[in-house]
Amino acid sequence: MLEPDCMTMADPKPLLRAEMKRRRAQLAAANPLAGEQLAGRAEDTFEAWPPQGAVIAGYWPIQSEINPFPLMQMFEDRGFSLALPALVPVDGGYRMIFRIFRIGDELVDGPYDIRQPSDDAQTVDPDLLLMPLLAFDAAGIRLGYGGGYYDRALADLRSRGNVAAWGVAFSGQQLAETPSEAHDQPLDGIFTETGVIATHA
Numbered sequence: 599m600l601e602p603d604c605m606t607m608a609d610p611k612p613l614l615r616a617e618m619k620r621r622r623a624q625l626a627a628a629n630p631l632a633g634e635q636l637a638g639r640a641e642d643t644f645e646a647w648p649p650q651g652a653v654i655a656g657y658w659p660i661q662s663e664i665n666p667f668p669l670m671q672m673f674e675d676r677g678f679s680l681a682l683p684a685l686v687p688v689d690g691g692y693r694m695i696f697r698i699f700r701i702g703d704e705l706v707d708g709p710y711d712i713r714q715p716s717d718d719a720q721t722v723d724p725d726l727l728l729m730p731l732l733a734f735d736a737a738g739i740r741l742g743y744g745g746g747y748y749d750r751a752l753a754d755l756r757s758r759g760n761v762a763a764w765g766v767a768f769s770g771q772q773l774a775e776t777p778s779e780a781h782d783q784p785l786d787g788i789f790t791e792t793g794v795i796a797t798h799a
Contacts, residue, residue, distance in 0.1 A: 610777050611744065618741065618771065620730040625768040626662035632768060633665030635791040637672045646762060646787065648725045655681040655696045655724035657766075658705070658713040663730040664772045666766045669789060671701055672729070681724050685747065687745070694751040696724050723755055726762045729785065734765050738784035738797030740778040751777070754785040762786045769793075770784040 626632070656670040657663075664683040674680055682699040685692040686740050692709070697707075697715035708714035727750055742748055755761040763783065769790040788795040 623662040623765050625770045632791040633668045635670035639793050640789050652725035653679045653681050654724050654726045656728045660680045694747040723738045731765045733771050733773050735773050735776040739778045741776050
């Protein structure tokens with residue numbers, strides 16, 4: 599469990615993000631099969647299964663993010679529906695929504711060169727949201743890239759219903775404590791290549 603030096607700064611997030619990007623890249627290079635290992639651990643030990651017919655929202659991995667597709671395939675094989683995030687223009691910026699997706703579907707290039715379902719895909723509210731991250735802690739606090747898209751989307755989903763939010767990460771991304779602000783949405787747990795972590799959220 600890491601305790602970066604930048605955590606002692608007044609605003610540690612910018613330097614912490616850079617440090618954790620480097621750390622995650624090292625973890626990804628050292629274990630290219632982490633996504634498959636993570637899915638196997640989840641199938642053996644995950645207990646918070648959503649009801650049949652639930653929608654599981656994954657993500658398209660970028661940079662050194664752990665690959666969630668083996669985990670998504672496991673959910674699809676068990677009869678769950680899948681979705682992916684899509685960023686849509688709103689008020690000069692973007693808002694994250696979720697669209698139905700099946701493994702193998704054609705995707706389009708979205709903002710930031712992230713692949714996403716096309717505009718004609720059905721929009722849905724997921725029941726379980728899989729979220730990429732740079733760092734996390736035992737309280738379920740997640741460090742993202744700083745854009746706030748996931749936090750705003752999750753806050754909106756939670757205001758309208760019961761949605762579970764789980765991070766997808768290397769176990770080496772865990773910190774003793776992750777800096778947080780009032781708008782940060784806590785996670786219900788983390789899927790890692792070494793096991794499933796239920797947080798204190």
